[in-house]
Amino acid sequence: MYVRGLLGVVTLLLSAAAWAAEVHEGVLTVGGRPFYPLGSWNFEETTPEDIAKLGMNTSFRGGPGTEAGVVEFRRFMQRCHELGIEVVPYLSYGG
Secondary structure, eight states: OOHHHHHHHHHHHHHHHHHHHEEEEEEEETTTEEEOOOOOOEEEOHHHHHHHHHHHHHEEEOOOOOOOHHHHHHHHHHHHHHTTOOEEEEEEETT
């Protein structure tokens, strides 16, 4: 029962995401903007402005490990949103 419910939620999320994404002239667009899986793997010293100056619109950044880190990560994500940068958070091994 649990697995069936989980599959239903995943299917719903994927179908909703599919409406926002499309391939146009060979380029994957998300929300009407090109989405490049090439982006910046960030460290704390990498700013959203650095990413935007390079013409990238995707940021791969490790998730926070402390409460103070959550506050900083929120600020980073909000600034990325203002600049039209997608943020893909990840947990590193042992994170």
